[in-house]
Amino acid sequence: MVFHYIPSRRTHDHADASPRKPGILLLNLGTPEDTDYRSVRRYLSEFLSDRRVIEASPVVWKPILQGVVLTVRPGKSGKAYKRIWDKETNESPLRRYTRDQAEALARRFEADNVPVVWAMRYGTPSVAQGLKTLLEQGCDRILAVPLYPQYSATTTATANDQFFRALMRLRNQPAIRTLPAFADHPTYIKALADSVRDTISKQTEAPQMVVASFHGLPKAYINKGDSYLTDCIRTMTALREELGMTEDMLPMTFQSRFGPAKWLEPATASFIEELPARGIKNIAVITPGFITDCIETLDEIGNEVCEEFIAKGGEQFTLIPCLNDSPACITLLEELTRQELQGWL
Ligand SMILES: C=CC1=C(C)c2cc3[nH]c(cc4nc(cc5[nH]c(cc1n2)c(C)c5CCC(=O)O)C(CCC(=O)O)=C4C)c(C)c3C=C
Numbered sequence: 617m618v619f620h621y622i623p624s625r626r627t628h629d630h631a632d633a634s635p636r637k638p639g640i641l642l643l644n645l646g647t648p649e650d651t652d653y654r655s656v657r658r659y660l661s662e663f664l665s666d667r668r669v670i671e672a673s674p675v676v677w678k679p680i681l682q683g684v685v686l687t688v689r690p691g692k693s694g695k696a697y698k699r700i701w702d703k704e705t706n707e708s709p710l711r712r713y714t715r716d717q718a719e720a721l722a723r724r725f726e727a728d729n730v731p732v733v734w735a736m737r738y739g740t741p742s743v744a745q746g747l748k749t750l751l752e753q754g755c756d757r758i759l760a761v762p763l764y765p766q767y768s769a770t771t772t773a774t775a776n777d778q779f780f781r782a783l784m785r786l787r788n789q790p791a792i793r794t795l796p797a798f799a800d801h802p803t804y805i806k807a808l809a810d811s812v813r814d815t816i817s818k819q820t821e822a823p824q825m826v827v828a829s830f831h832g833l834p835k836a837y838i839n840k841g842d843s844y845l846t847d848c849i850r851t852m853t854a855l856r857e858e859l860g861m862t863e864d865m866l867p868m869t870f871q872s873r874f875g876p877a878k879w880l881e882p883a884t885a886s887f888i889e890e891l892p893a894r895g896i897k898n899i900a901v902i903t904p905g906f907i908t909d910c911i912e913t914l915d916e917i918g919n920e921v922c923e924e925f926i927a928k929g930g931e932q933f934t935l936i937p938c939l940n941d942s943p944a945c946i947t948l949l950e951e952l953t954r955q956e957l958q959g960w961l
Pocket residue numbers: 645646647648660669670689693708710764768770771831832833834844872874905906909910911912
């Protein structure tokens with residue numbers, strides 16, 4: 617997309633005269649507009665053409681993507697999106713919760729006159745559109761907030777890349793900041809721990825194990841220096857400490873393997889399917905790598921993995937919801953953003 621936006625107000629030449637107006641831009645991954653083949657294909661095509669996500673040479677990857685992947689996957693993923701589609705608002709849960717988060721956070725910043733908008737790295741509303749909206753509201757300082765608790769080049773960095781791309785097209789750029797990952801931020805860990813405690817307290821029999829499933833990543837990316845695994849371990853160490861649970865009671869697994877390469881292990885699906893044979897038939901699953909529910913949590917874990925667990929002799933499977941637009945999540949986002957806005961408010 618070509619984005620030519622030149623704000624009419626000069627922002628930096630007369631620093632003393634210019635009013636300071638920060639704005640917040642929440643960035644999430646992106647999601648299809650609808651569940652039909654073409655909509656899912658369009659989304660997957662943009663997502664899987666990102667070289668931060670698929671590092672293979674385009675000469676090798678493009679024919680595979682345009683051939684088998686974009687022929688087969690949109691149909692399969694479309695069916696999965698259909699199962700979790702939000703019928704009330706006719707959109708995917710990822711989009712609904714991201715918008716809800718932005719609106720709730722905006723209410724927390726109303727008195728500060730700081731607008732909050734949201735955008736998707738892939739698809740719509742685009743990052744360029746989000747930036748434009750903030751500039752039109754007179755923002756001369758923008759905090760970009762990738763909504764990922766753990767850093768990865770495949771998520772955090774590519775969201776920021778897209779923001780910087782939009783900035784490249786401006787004559788007068790606002791000042792910018794980007795929110796760092798918050799893998800073991802105490803408020804985040806407390807909110808996760810409370811969601812585990814809340815789930816356990818509602819059950820007649822406490823789960824024998826709480827499995828923490830993170831989105832996976834190719835091992836090669838970690839070996840090349842992506843700090844994602846370190847961040848996942850940070851989250852787990854802090855969460856186990858907060859809950860007083862051992863690695864056996866709260867193990868870490870990785871879901872969503874894509875393609876033939878080696879991904880982080882243990883894989884969530886095979887780990888959970890083997891539990892009934894070990895006598896573990898009542899489990900809960902938490903997904904601390906996602907702050908909004910999405911196809912990965914609701915369908916891959918909540919439907920597919922759950923069905924396999926029951927088929928293998930499991931008796932009770934509880935998926936702990938992501939923080940979504942809960943007051944705890946909005947408080948977390950407010951704390952993180954207020955800290956990052958220091959000196960700008
Ligand atoms: C090589 C492929 C992929 C990498 C690497 C990857 C990393 C990664 N992704 C997330 C978060 C999300 N991924 C989501 C969906 C999704 N992810 C991939 C592939 C890779 N992800 C695909 C093909 C899809 C689409 C769904 C499907 O067809 O299976 C989502 C949900 C989007 C939604 O609309 O609900 C999220 C969120 C992280 C955190 C991550 C690396 C750490």
